[in-house]
Amino acid sequence: MLGMALTAAGPDAGVDEVLLLDASPGVAQESLERGAGHRVSASLDDALSADTIVLAIPVDEIVRWLHDHGASVGAGALVIDTGSAKRGVVEAMRRTVPGHAHSMGGHPVAGTELPGPAGADPARLAGATFVLCAVRNDPEAAARSRALAQAAGARPFELDAGEHDRVIARTSHLPHLAACALATVAGALVEGGGDAPRLLASTGFAGATRLAAGDPTMVSSFLRANAREVSAALADLAAELALLGRALEDADPAALEEALAAGRASRRAVG
């Protein structure tokens, strides 16, 4: 997605050439065909000699890449990623990327539940928040990262990695788990057979569970990379559901109405 936006942005936005490298050559080729870059490279040396290296892979693979290759990033190069959990990535960058290079934790908040090139739509980046989490006090890393985000049409937003992880646990990671749990609970009805579950699932159900359509490997990767905050958010959710359950059984209907009204107000405040 980012590759498509940067390739489209072109030299006027400071993007001369976008090289594509993927562990699966087929995926790199498909990305190339969708306009996500100018050429495919199978050479890690190509990537390591680029001006800017964008790690757009699952979070655990980003960390592994940094451990394996971070020390080989050349002088003056910028390494940035697109993972949705930032603390571990930023720590790995701090440990592995040498001082002669630049690094930045990045998270374009413009996801889709579809993995790989098929789910990529650069229009989603237009006006989207592109979180930038500083690795070191490095004004050049900040300036070049902001320029990259802007070249992709997004809005750079600088945020501490820990604060990013605390917030994203509740605005994105927890909703993924809730969608999965809702789908599983409804899915248990299907085992009993009959058409009713399918016929009684409306657009409301589809919307509430859309995030459950995500690629399990990718989703598991960012959830585990942010496990501490996600666990805390899960506890908050369980407490809130228990409160709603008590309100549901309260003799006074006002309790449930008030809880629902508070949820609606919260959604407006966040959304």
Place this chain on the structure above:
Amino acid sequence: MLGMALTAAGPDAGVDEVLLLDASPGVAQESLERGAGHRVSASLDDALSADTIVLAIPVDEIVRWLHDHGASVGAGALVIDTGSAKRGVVEAMRRTVPGHAHSMGGHPVAGTELPGPAGADPARLAGATFVLCAVRNDPEAAARSRALAQAAGARPFELDAGEHDRVIARTSHLPHLAACALATVAGALVEGGGDAPRLLASTGFAGATRLAAGDPTMVSSFLRANAREVSAALADLAAELALLGRALEDADPAALEEALAAGRASRRAVG
């Protein structure tokens, strides 16, 4: 919404005139202006002398209307409702509507989170499931209800009221509670101030919490009318979230990936 579809269907579909009656005259007038009927009536006698009486109000008000006026439904008339919890409505119809009339529990599964005329879009009824829950063994009630559902463009689906409530608790009512709880958990971030929650809430968050935008009075009404099944579904959800929480902290990443893959498969099976 049903009024708009039936008014548009017209005499060819057996709809000669749609009368609008609302406790709030302003709402009835707004519905009329949106094409939901041919004229507004302020007279309960008008409604009671109609061939078909459609109770399109919150579930608790449906039950109250039946207790207050069900016994006055005229000979040969059909009473049907559009509430999303059916057991209590069907029981109230059985107790109150006289044997010279007909009654049917109805639920067009085509909701929107917006209440009243503003949220009504008759296109949502096209091809939608219109659940019909029998009150008595009454072939005429069944035939006329099917015809009404079809006139609105929907697909009639006959289902036991208890089974409807068991399924809809998991495909609709529980997702409403989950959306509210997710919104509340994320909303707590906003209290701390700062732009991060708003900037980090993507379309994924908006989709996962869309049902929290529903009218608290209407939502509370159907949740409470289906409290027993919703409570059971809440317990299922809590158990599933606890299982996901344990998988998240499992040393083996396969546990979480498998749970996410199962959720994705369930969503496909239901959706």
